[in-house]
Amino acid sequence: MTALSGRYFVTGTDTEVGKTWVSCRLLEAAAAAGKTCYGLKPIAAGAEQTENGRRNEDATALMACATEALDYDLVNPVALEAAIAPHIAAAEEKRLVTASRLAGYVKGAWMSRKADLVLVEGAGGWLVPLNDRETMADLARELDVPVILVVGMRLGCINHALLSVGAIRAAGLTLAGWVANDLGQPMNRLAENIATLEHFIDAPRIMLTEA
Numbered sequence: 001m002t003a004l005s006g007r008y009f010v011t012g013t014d015t016e017v018g019k020t021w022v023s024c025r026l027l028e029a030a031a032a033a034g035k036t037c038y039g040l041k042p043i044a045a046g047a048e049q050t051e052n053g054r055r056n057e058d059a060t061a062l063m064a065c066a067t068e069a070l071d072y073d074l075v076n077p078v079a080l081e082a083a084i085a086p087h088i089a090a091a092e093e094k095r096l097v098t099a100s101r102l103a104g105y106v107k108g109a110w111m112s113r114k115a116d117l118v119l120v121e122g123a124g125g126w127l128v129p130l131n132d133r134e135t136m137a138d139l140a141r142e143l144d145v146p147v148i149l150v151v152g153m154r155l156g157c158i159n160h161a162l163l164s165v166g167a168i169r170a171a172g173l174t175l176a177g178w179v180a181n182d183l184g185q186p187m188n189r190l191a192e193n194i195a196t197l198e199h200f201i202d203a204p205r206i207m208l209t210e211a
Contacts (some may be wrong), residue, residue: 003033007008007145013160014123017152018181023119025208027065035116036081038066041076042102048084054079068113077105082126082193087129099134103142126164146176
């Protein structure tokens with residue numbers, strides 16, 4: 001695969017579709033090509049308490065694949081304990097999470113450490129709420145970077161993918177590419193589903209291995 005350069009927001013058609021796995025593969029490809037890289041997870045719901053504070057497994061996975069060492073609090077500034085929708089977890093902890101505040105954290109990391117490739121991974125899908133007014137899409141708009149869409153290949157993914165593509169473009173953002181992520185579950189007509197997505201999505205399919 002061709003190693004990417006630039007800054008991207010990584011979203012998915014749903015939760016548990018492999019955003020972190022895909023992000024890690026993209027970071028590894030960049031590193032293998034001699035590029036500097038790191039990933040950020042500005043908000044994560046589902047964190048364990050450790051002697052060093054709360055830690056989310058997606059954020060630590062991104063850190064393990066980066067060439068640039070960042071403090072955990074830069075990678076994942078908002079680590080919520082409960083593995084539930086972020087706005088509900090934040091409300092239970094009486095924390096106000098806004099798109100502008102999260103964007104500020106991300107831009108602070110950008111300023112502190114330059115790199116050839118920087119991935120900002122969202123939580124859940126494109127329209128997962130952050131609070132009672134904003135969604136993950138508002139964070140992406142604040143950052144104003146191209147979007148990579150991870151499509152979890154399972155029944156219903158075509159509808160989810162095309163709705164997500166439409167929403168990304170309606171937000172005024174560029175869809176840089178999409179990944180057909182095989183979730184390791186049997187899917188009837190997998191090749192035909194991928195071909196359908198290639199037909200309807202007017203953006204490059206990002207291959208994680210050399211085809």
